[in-house]
Amino acid sequence: MKKTVFLGALTVAGLAAGAAAAGTLDDVKARGKLNCGVTTGLVGFAAPDANGVWNGFDVGMCRAVAAAVFGDPAAVEFVPTTGKTRFTALASGEVDMLARNTTWTFSRDVDLKFEFVGVNYYDGQGFMVPKALGVSSAKELDGATVCIQTGTTTELNLADFFRANNISYEPVPIETNAEAQQQYLAGACDVYTTDASGLAATRASFEDPSAHVVLPEIISKEPLGPLVRHGDSEWGDVARWTLNALIAAEELGVTSANIDELAKGTNNPEINRLLGSEGNLGEMLGLSADWAVKAIKAGGNYGELFEKNIGENTPIGLARGLNAQWTDGGLLYSPPFR
Amino acid sequence: MADISFVRTEMLPEKTPPATSVGLIGWMRENLFSGWFNSILTVVSLGFIYYVLAGVLPWMFQSSWTANSLSQCREAISAAHGEGASGACWAVVRERYLQLIYGFYPDHLYWRPNIAFLLTLAALAPILFSALPRKMLWLAVVAPFAVPWLLWGGSAWLPLSAALGFVLGYGAFRGVSQLNGSLAAIIAGVAAPVLWWMLLAGPFAALVQSILPVGIEPVESRAFGGFMLSITIGVVAIVCSLPIGIVLALGRQSNLLIVRTLCIGFIEFVRGVPLITLLFVASTLLNIFMPPGTNFDIILRVMIMVTLFASAYMAEVIRGGLAALPKGQYEAADSLGLDYWKAQRLIIMPQALKISIPGIVSTFIGVFKDTTLVSIIGLLDPLGLSNAIRADANWNGIVWELYGFIALMFFIFCFSMSRYSMFLERKLQTGHR
Numbered sequence: 173m174k175k176t177v178f179l180g181a182l183t184v185a186g187l188a189a190g191a192a193a194a195g196t197l198d199d200v201k202a203r204g205k206l207n208c209g210v211t212t213g214l215v216g217f218a219a220p221d222a223n224g225v226w227n228g229f230d231v232g233m234c235r236a237v238a239a240a241v242f243g244d245p246a247a248v249e250f251v252p253t254t255g256k257t258r259f260t261a262l263a264s265g266e267v268d269m270l271a272r273n274t275t276w277t278f279s280r281d282v283d284l285k286f287e288f289v290g291v292n293y294y295d296g297q298g299f300m301v302p303k304a305l306g307v308s309s310a311k312e313l314d315g316a317t318v319c320i321q322t323g324t325t326t327e328l329n330l331a332d333f334f335r336a337n338n339i340s341y342e343p344v345p346i347e348t349n350a351e352a353q354q355q356y357l358a359g360a361c362d363v364y365t366t367d368a369s370g371l372a373a374t375r376a377s378f379e380d381p382s383a384h385v386v387l388p389e390i391i392s393k394e395p396l397g398p399l400v401r402h403g404d405s406e407w408g409d410v411a412r413w414t415l416n417a418l419i420a421a422e423e424l425g426v427t428s429a430n431i432d433e434l435a436k437g438t439n440n441p442e443i444n445r446l447l448g449s450e451g452n453l454g455e456m457l458g459l460s461a462d463w464a465v466k467a468i469k470a471g472g473n474y475g476e477l478f479e480k481n482i483g484e485n486t487p488i489g490l491a492r493g494l495n496a497q498w499t500d501g502g503l504l505y506s507p508p509f510r
Numbered sequence: 511m512a513d514i515s516f517v518r519t520e521m522l523p524e525k526t527p528p529a530t531s532v533g534l535i536g537w538m539r540e541n542l543f544s545g546w547f548n549s550i551l552t553v554v555s556l557g558f559i560y561y562v563l564a565g566v567l568p569w570m571f572q573s574s575w576t577a578n579s580l581s582q583c584r585e586a587i588s589a590a591h592g593e594g595a596s597g598a599c600w601a602v603v604r605e606r607y608l609q610l611i612y613g614f615y616p617d618h619l620y621w622r623p624n625i626a627f628l629l630t631l632a633a634l635a636p637i638l639f640s641a642l643p644r645k646m647l648w649l650a651v652v653a654p655f656a657v658p659w660l661l662w663g664g665s666a667w668l669p670l671s672a673a674l675g676f677v678l679g680y681g682a683f684r685g686v687s688q689l690n691g692s693l694a695a696i697i698a699g700v701a702a703p704v705l706w707w708m709l710l711a712g713p714f715a716a717l718v719q720s721i722l723p724v725g726i727e728p729v730e731s732r733a734f735g736g737f738m739l740s741i742t743i744g745v746v747a748i749v750c751s752l753p754i755g756i757v758l759a760l761g762r763q764s765n766l767l768i769v770r771t772l773c774i775g776f777i778e779f780v781r782g783v784p785l786i787t788l789l790f791v792a793s794t795l796l797n798i799f800m801p802p803g804t805n806f807d808i809i810l811r812v813m814i815m816v817t818l819f820a821s822a823y824m825a826e827v828i829r830g831g832l833a834a835l836p837k838g839q840y841e842a843a844d845s846l847g848l849d850y851w852k853a854q855r856l857i858i859m860p861q862a863l864k865i866s867i868p869g870i871v872s873t874f875i876g877v878f879k880d881t882t883l884v885s886i887i888g889l890l891d892p893l894g895l896s897n898a899i900r901a902d903a904n905w906n907g908i909v910w911e912l913y914g915f916i917a918l919m920f921f922i923f924c925f926s927m928s929r930y931s932m933f934l935e936r937k938l939q940t941g942h943r
Contacts, residue, residue, distance in 0.1 A: 212885070212894055212898055213897045213901030216903060219903075220898050221902060223617075228901075251732065252894070252898070254887065257888045263798065264800075353907060376906070377580065377907030487581075487904075487906070
């Protein structure tokens with residue numbers, strides 16, 4: 173008797189799970205809020221301000237999706253996740269999507285059963301050294317002590333790089349970026365290695381940034397992108413095409429400033445289809461016709477988001493580099509809207 | 511004998527002690543410079559203290575309270591104290607102290623956690639200080655229902671219907687104990703409220719709410735953060751772990767096989783697992799076991815885990831107190847004809863708890879500080895928030911100021927707990943050991 177009840181409960185739970193997994197978009201719409209997983213804090217990408225409002229490049233992605241679904245960029249519940257909890261949070265349905273500087277790798281995509289909807293930032297692991305060290309290339313770092321965050325892919329990349337170049341190093345394991353800054357400044361290590369965007373942010377926080385240089389070598393590919401659960405392609409499409417809409421908007425010259433003008437109709441059919449004055453792309457996604465207009469208005473197109481949060485006029489001061497449009501020699505390339 | 515030339519015939523008046531053995535000089539000679547070795551130690555210690563203060567004090571006071579970012583801080587400090595001066599950037603504390611205290615709680619509702627905090631203190635006061643009027647104990651009855659309602663908001667009927675569960679339990683206990691034995695009465699007294707809470711309390715509250723809506727703006731658990739989160743988790747764990755720990759400690763000494771085995775199993779299992787593991791179970795494993803869409807509040811899960819953890823430790827501390835009681839006390843209670851509960855309540859527990867006070871308070875302090883571990887599962891307690899604040903481009907690179915502020919707040923709480931424990935020990939000191 174007890175067993176039957178237990179099995180019955182399991183079945184109900186399983187059915188509920190199946191039902192819930194079938195339509196994230198419907199769930200999100202019914203809830204009236206997007207649950208978006210972000211980091212517990214990463215400079216430029218996600219951080220709460222003094223009023224508790226989240227800002228940043230990844231946060232902008234969440235807001236764009238919320239705006240595409242609800243027309244309201246504020247209809248987001250930001251769920252801070254750590255490197256250890258992020259994947260379970262997504263897999264268990266606690267969050268609908270993760271926009272949390274997560275590297276797109278084979279095992280995460282295939283084995284962990286997630287679906288990366290694109291790349292919103294091409295990053296790579298770099299090195300920072302004090303200028304006084306007189307080093308101009310990472311290959312001259314033989315015998316150096318290296319501050320490195322444990323338990324991340326950076327550790328593996330570092331070992332690979334030094335082995336491939338047949339030079340030795342001594343790792344100084346540290347837990348967080350803040351600890352790394354302190355250790356590096358105190359001279360506990362000659363070199364600090366992490367993602368290049370993180371190095372730039374760290375360097376910008378130093379009292380004398382010019383005394384430190386980021387070496388030119390980038391030793392790994394870290395394509396960071398938003399991800400959703402496997403098995404719900406409709407919802408994956410919403411996230412994917414919201415990201416693509418932001419990228420395409422920049423390519424097509426649609427900005428948050430001129431979007432109202434352009435949304436009335438232009439003589440460029442691609443813009444018309446993107447902004448919904450022509451065709452029914454929004455309907456195909458299960459959203460309103462002006463979904464992309466709202467998504468772009470939430471924080472601007474890709475370029476505007478970049479400039480506002482991590483671009484050259486911010487303290488972090490990242491150049492577009494790989495993250496420029498393909499027309500400018502970068503890797504950003506949105507499939508066409510038709 | 512005739513050679514004696516002088517015999518004093520009267521007492522000499524008392525002289526004042528020499529200047530070198532009274533007052534400040536005397537105190538210093540006695541305590542600081544009583545021998546060459548101690549003198550060296552004193553000088554070395556003074557040198558060390560000077561070295562530390564010379565480093566810390568200028569840093570603390572050559573500070574900036576008004577800047578809006580770390581770089582502005584640095585400019586302001588070098589403008590005020592000369593180029594190259596380094597000082598604390600307390601401006602980050604000025605800008606973020608409300609966030610560090612209340613987390614993301616809506617700022618127009620700050621009065622609610624404030625009142626909840628005061629109510630908690632007022633409810634604890636008559637329990638902690640017996641000099642206060644006994645009528646204040648009613649606050650301790652009201653607070654467990656009023657405080658969560660103030661913090662989370664929502665319908666006022668929910669806490670009332672939760673309270674009704676206790677009334678039901680008491681009613682069932684009284685009813686059954688008249689008909690049947692005391693064991694059956696205890697079982698009924700536990701089963702009735704549990705059934706009520708699990709099955710009927712929610713619908714009942716919803717029903718009454720739909721007839722007569724009374725409530726305040728609900729606040730989601732996600733909005734909790736900072737010290738408010740630490741204190742909420744800490745107070746719940748502290749208040750619940752003591753009674754659960756007592757029950758577990760008694761259960762472990764029980765003659766009933768199943769009760770004893772269960773208690774030993776629970777205590778040893780929980781004590782054998784790190785708290786962080788339990789927190790990961792709460793945050794990730796439970797999520798996977800439960801069907802998606804189940805909304806089992808993360809803070810509630812964490813509270814339950816921390817409470818269980820603290821209870822296991824508490825049980826062992828109290829078992830230490832029980833073991834320290836001479837066997838004669840148990841026998842004396844038996845010879846007076848007291849039954850088990852009366853013996854525990856009147857004779858055993860008052861003495862055992864008194865012996866265990868330092869251990870109990872140490873466990874409390876430990877639990878309160880352990881609440882910072884929740885930052886690892888993504889809850890923004892003060893330590894988690896310090897990381898989030900550092901992720902603001904304006905404050906990236908700030909470390910000591912935030913940690914200093916957080917440490918100060920924790921010190922205030924933990925130090926007052928420790929002082930209270932000493933006060934209680936002195937008050938309960940009966941002289942015989």
